[in-house]
Amino acid sequence: MSEALHQSDSLQAWIPRGLLELSHQHRVPACTLEGLTPVQLHWHEGVLDDVRPLDEDQSSPEQVVLPRFVDAHVHLDKAFTWQDHPNLLGTYEGALKANLVEHQSRSTEVVLSRGERALQQAFGCGLRAVRSHIDSGGPGAESSWEALQVLQRRWRGRLGLQLVALAPLAFWMSAEAESMAERLSTCGGLLGGVLDPSMSGPDVDQQLKALLRLADRHGLAVDLHIDEADHAPAQGVKQLLRALQISPVAVPITCSHASSLALLPQAALQRLGERMMSANLQVIALPLTNAWLLERRSDITPLKRPQAPIRQLQRSGVRVAVAGDNVADPWFPCGDFDPLSLMASAIPLTQLLPWQRLGLAPFTTAAAGVLGLPWDGVLRRGAPADLMAVKGTSWSDVLRRSSSRRVLVQGQWLPSTFATT
Numbered sequence: 380m381s382e383a384l385h386q387s388d389s390l391q392a393w394i395p396r397g398l399l400e401l402s403h404q405h406r407v408p409a410c411t412l413e414g415l416t417p418v419q420l421h422w423h424e425g426v427l428d429d430v431r432p433l434d435e436d437q438s439s440p441e442q443v444v445l446p447r448f449v450d451a452h453v454h455l456d457k458a459f460t461w462q463d464h465p466n467l468l469g470t471y472e473g474a475l476k477a478n479l480v481e482h483q484s485r486s487t488e489v490v491l492s493r494g495e496r497a498l499q500q501a502f503g504c505g506l507r508a509v510r511s512h513i514d515s516g517g518p519g520a521e522s523s524w525e526a527l528q529v530l531q532r533r534w535r536g537r538l539g540l541q542l543v544a545l546a547p548l549a550f551w552m553s554a555e556a557e558s559m560a561e562r563l564s565t566c567g568g569l570l571g572g573v574l575d576p577s578m579s580g581p582d583v584d585q586q587l588k589a590l591l592r593l594a595d596r597h598g599l600a601v602d603l604h605i606d607e608a609d610h611a612p613a614q615g616v617k618q619l620l621r622a623l624q625i626s627p628v629a630v631p632i633t634c635s636h637a638s639s640l641a642l643l644p645q646a647a648l649q650r651l652g653e654r655m656m657s658a659n660l661q662v663i664a665l666p667l668t669n670a671w672l673l674e675r676r677s678d679i680t681p682l683k684r685p686q687a688p689i690r691q692l693q694r695s696g697v698r699v700a701v702a703g704d705n706v707a708d709p710w711f712p713c714g715d716f717d718p719l720s721l722m723a724s725a726i727p728l729t730q731l732l733p734w735q736r737l738g739l740a741p742f743t744t745a746a747a748g749v750l751g752l753p754w755d756g757v758l759r760r761g762a763p764a765d766l767m768a769v770k771g772t773s774w775s776d777v778l779r780r781s782s783s784r785r786v787l788v789q790g791q792w793l794p795s796t797f798a799t800t
């Protein structure tokens with residue numbers, strides 16, 4: 380019988396203590412200095428039915444196991460468009476210009492093809508869910524939505540796909556806003572938009588309030604590209620907080636990027652973090668694209684690197700996830716929908732320590748929380764048997780060898796053809 384047909388199986392592995400929950404009958408297990416605990420996992424019909432610590436005199440595992448990850452912010456509709464639409468100056472303005480040209484040439488087939496390629500890669504690398512923004516409100520919007528909704532149905536049960544309508548804020552006051560909200564209601568989608576320093580004043584306030592009212596009326600969550608900038612610190616988040624004071628909503632609101640918050644003085648940042656916490660805002664940090672685009676000048680290497688102030692926001696109690704953002708499109712020429720590669724790249728930029736609970740959460744439990752997924756990613760009895768296994772015994776092994784892993788989906792190992800190359 381082939382491995383894929385086994386309904387029950389087990390493995391021994393090192394598991395981060397912060398992603399492990401043991402039954403009360405088990406003793407508190409020993410762990411390495413990096414917080415890795417030797418554990419035996421057993422699963423049956425796609426569910427973990429036994430999670431127990433290994434005794435110290437039992438064999439030492441030769442692999443590190445993590446739950447399948449979540450990427451809380453991607454752009455499937457424009458993935459892999461760099462080659463035809465490069466942004467050779469690497470500027471924000473250049474990316475937007477190339478993106479708008481690319482948008483004109485979209486067809487359902489084209490978006491379907493690159494979205495499928497992206498999801499194959501994401502699935503094989505160990506992702507279980509992604510949230511993708513879709514350029515909406517322009518000529519390529521309808522074909523992009525058709526393609527992404529096909530992909531959402533096609534991948535259901537293997538990889539969850541949340542869709543966000545990334546539209547100019549003015550769109551949410553237009554005649555099409557209501558029908559878009561209805562479409563989002565049918566597919567569990569979110570309202571989105573961009574709030575950057577070029578946008579302020581009474582018009583934008585009205586647009587923002589219209590978006591919030593529409594979201595609340597339909598019970599739809601919101602995810603905004605906000606303060607993706609290296610100037611005008613936190614202007615967008617402050618504007619959003621003011622709008623929420625006037626038009627409070629019950630739906631979850633996510634601030635993607637939040638980069639310019641890092642330019643606030645410490646005390647002001649703390650006060651803002653507390654206001655964000657009170658307003659129940661959550662944040663998705665996107666350090667790779669921020670490092671690529673922001674503070675770019677033609678003749679200098681930037682020394683200031685604005686990115687979401689993750690630790691400071693966490694201290695205020697704000698939930699923060701780290702996500703990938705763009706992959707091989709005008710906004711970012713790199714990326715590959717690989718969560719371990721993202722982690723290896725993001726750690727030096729953010730200085731998050733994966734052996735600390737709050738260092739690991741943005742890649743795991745917080746990302747699942749931002750998406751409102753039923754499983755937080757903690758390995759416990761009754762959790763899905765959805766794992767990534769990397770050969771090694773330390774975090775250093777995981778991050779250095781991140782290109783090679785086995786992926787378990789609902790208790791079955793993916794064939795090696797899915798493995799990342």
Ligand SMILES: [Zn+2]
Nearest residue numbers: 452512604704
């Ligand atoms: Zn984005």
